[in-house]
Structures are given as structure tokens and as C-alpha cells.
Amino acid sequence: MSALDQQLIPIFEEVLGRNPGEAEFHQAVREVLESLGPVVTKHPQYADSAVIRRLCEPERQIIFRVPWVTDSGKIEVNRGFRVEFNSALGPFKGGLRFHPSVNLGIVKFLGFEQIFKNSLTGLPIGGGKGGSDFDPKGRSDAEVMRFCQSFMTELYRHLGEYTDVPAGDIGVGGREIGFMFGQYKRITNRYESGTLTGKGLSWGGSQVRTEATGYGTVFFVDEMLKAAGDSFDGKRVVVSGSGNVAIYAIEKVHQLGGTVVACSDSGGYVVDPAGIDLALLKEIKNGQRGRISEYAARRGNDVAHVADGSIWDVPCDIALPCATQNELDLEGAGALISNGCRIVAEGANMPTTPNAARLLTEAAVRFAPAKAVNAGGVATSALEMQQNASRDSWTFAHTEERLAEIMRGIHDRCLETADEYGTPGSYVAGANIAGFTRVADAMLALGVI
Ligand code: NDP
Secondary structure (H helix, E strand, C coil), rough: CCCCCCCHHHHHHHHHCCCCCCHHHHHHHHHHCCHHHHHHHHHHHHHCCCHHHHCCCCCEEEEEEEEEEECCCCCCEEEEEEEECCCCCCEEEEEEEEECCEEEEEHHHHHHHHHHHHHHCCCCCEEEEEEECCCCCCCCCHHHHHHHHHHHHHHHCCEEECCCEEECCCCCCCHHHHHCCCHHHHHHHHCCCCCCCCCHHHHHHCCCHHCCCCHHHHHHHHHHHHHHCCCCCCCCEECCCHHHHHHHHHHHHCCCCEEEEEEECCCEEEEECCCCCCCHHHHHHHHHHHHHHHHHHHHHHCCCCECCCCCCHCCCCCEEEECCCCEEEEHHHHHHHHHHCCCCCCCCCCCCHHHHHHHHHCCCEECCHHHHHHHHHHHHHHHHHHHEEEEEEEECCHHHHHHHHHHHHHHHHHHHHHHHHHCCCCHHHHHHHHHHHHHHHEEEEEEEE
């Protein structure tokens, strides 16, 4: 770990003491604090006003029981969460994750990151996150619907277009958003499209929202390449995961002239030297909710499926971790460096462990953090809210151009801020500082609330 500025040590100790056992939350806070030394030195008002201490404490945390009935009549009980972290810039905004690993610490790490990410977009959105330890995998559509209805029966009272606007994340796609929006509409008797984003196109959704996080990730990397006078042309790319973010990252890499040679799920990875066949991947993952091993089986002899191993062993020029937190560790980073990888950009949230990030940076691999790289998803959610508020719907081309423009803006803001604070070229410092100062200035203006 890097050292913390003296002024920030007591703040981090307070976070550790008040939030015991929440390792991922500690990691996310520390990662931001490590960048803020030059900021508190240059602007003592941030330390004097306790703005950083206030930022580390969520405005509100909601935990609730989610009982539901399986197809066979068994009663299951899950736990629901919504952490409304910071609303200085706008209504709380951030996804819902349904995965067995979800607990309060995970939701808090995601909500904390979301504050800075949303701030970086330049759009009027605060930060929040939520979810449940429910596992949609292997459940029928009817079971998923009953779960979503029960979840929303409690959560609806905390939501609203001016209050808190959830979206999808791991395990929450168009199907789940549909069931939750339906229940929200039914309970409130109001068609408030702006209360949830990631909706279907015929009922208030936005073009490009499905693709936005993956496309945005690749637009960001494209800017990194351009800044170095380079392009995607002929680049070999490894993308971990095969969910929403991964699939659309693969699509955009292929459109820009690169080749994605490997992708994965929690059961292993596939290597396809000719380039991932996206139509087949979408059919298996989106159509049949199947496993990546089926991809290798259907693609034939040249494609290997590796059940036990690390996708980071596959040689590449660019690596895009797009699955989950802490999936790229020290060993993975070492393998990427040995194989000549030049860029690592985080499509998933906090996928790189702190040690791995440090090793990559020391080896002069250009490393860009999630809060900048994957901000295209939430930015397009904000565009969805904008369309809902004006009862309008934009074309695919217009929305994609807005997304590309937002990603260019974030990229440039990161580099300019890194320069301004004496860490030229550091996307990590640039993203943390630019995200922090916008939200901190708003908090100062709003008084001690
Ligand atoms: P999906 O549920 O669509 O896909 C997740 C993918 O990651 C799947 O391939 C899944 O494999 C794999 N995965 C999940 N958990 C694990 C694990 N513990 N070990 C190994 N593989 C795992 O989620 P998304 O694509 O939406 O999200 C991926 C990441 O991107 C997350 O970090 C999320 O927070 C982040 N993100 C998503 C946004 C969005 O708009 N969707 C916006 C910003 C960030 P399997 O099916 O086997 O579980």
C-alpha cells in the first residue's frame, strides 16, 4: 500500500473502527484517500470542514427482509440492501446487484465508488448502490419475478426520480429491471419512468443503455491509445467475464479493429485465437443463460476451455477485467507484464487488487480505474433519466455520440487533473481527485447536512 497523508490517517482509522469486517469498503476508501494528499495540502478547507469524514459515512443505509416462494412452494428468505451514500450532486444513483456474495460491505464499497464515478461524468447524479444475496442463477423466470416483486415491495418507498434511482449490475439485467419496475408502478399507481434505469426500449428505456458500460470502457481505452498516438488496430485483447459489460466491450473492440482472444465466466475461460464469435457468445449467454464451456464445445477444436487457471495467462496487448471485484491479483498482473500487456483498464468495479495495481504501474503498464473507465453505464442511465423527464427518445447514433463525448471528457479531465496535482499520466490520481473535488465543493456549498 502507498502511504497516506498525515491528515488522512485518522480519517481512515475512523473508517476501519466504525465499519469492522468490511474489507472491500476499507479497500475502496483507502484507494481514494491515497490520492487525496496533495488535495488537502493545497486546499485546507476540505480537511477543516470534515468533508472527507462526511463523505465516508453514507447518508442512509437500508437493510430489509425479502421473503419469497419457490416454484415448489418452499419459502426462501433473502436480505436486501440499499446504501444511499451521497446526494450532494443529485438523486442517489447506482445499480442493484443480485449475487450470493452480496453483503453490506460490498454494497458500501460499490456505493462509495459510485459517488466519485458519478461526479466524474459531470452529470447531476449522486451515489448509491444496492442489491441482495439472492442468486438468480438456475431460478425460473417465475421465481425471479416473485423475488423482484418482494424486493421492490419494500424498496419502493425509498425510491423516486428526485430521491434514488437504481439500475442493474451483476445478476440484474433487463428481465429483473422489468419485474421491479412493474411492481413499483403497481404499488404507486404512477408511471414514473425516471425511477429505474436500464428499462426496455418500449417502456421508457434508452438506446445504448444495454451497451453503454462495455462500449464506454472501450471508448475510454481508445482515448488512452490516441493519447499515445496509437489505436486498436491489430491489438490482442483479453476481456474477463461474459456478462453485460464484457459482451459489449468485446463488440466495441471488434468494431474498432482489435481482436478479443479470450473471455470467461466463474467456471473458467475460453481462448479463441481467431477472435471471440460474438453472435455465438450472445446466443449462449443472453439467449440461453448458459456457461462459457458451451462456447468452446460449439466452436470446435481450435478453441480451448480452461476450467482451472487464470485468464491473465493469455498473452495480450490490452486487458479489460469486466467480471467482478479483486479478480486480477498480483500473480495475474505479473503474468500480464511478462507477456507484454501495455494497458489495463477496469470495466468491472475494483477488479484489480491494490498490490496488482501497484505492480502494473511500476512496470509502466498504463492502468485506468473503474470509476473513470466504466462510468459510461451510469452516464447513459442519466441520459435515460433526461429522456424520461422530457418524454423524449433519442436515436442510437445520437445517444452513442453523447456517450463517446462523455468518455472523452472523463479521460481528458483525469489527465488534466493528474497534471495539476503533480502526478502526470496517473489515471488513478486524476479520477480520484477530479471526482472528489466536484462532490466536495457541492457539499461545502450545501452546509453541514
Ligand atoms: P453480469 O451479471 O452481466 O456478468 C458478470 C460476469 O462476471 C459473468 O460472466 C459472471 O460469470 C462473472 N462473475 C461474476 N462474479 C464472479 C466471480 N465471483 N468470479 C468470477 N466471475 C464472476 O454483470 P455485469 O456485466 O453487469 O457487471 C460486471 C462488472 O461490471 C461488475 O463489477 C459490475 O459492478 C460492473 N459494472 C456494471 C455496470 C452495468 O451497467 N452493468 C456499470 C458499471 C460497472 P457467472 O455467470 O459464471 O457468474
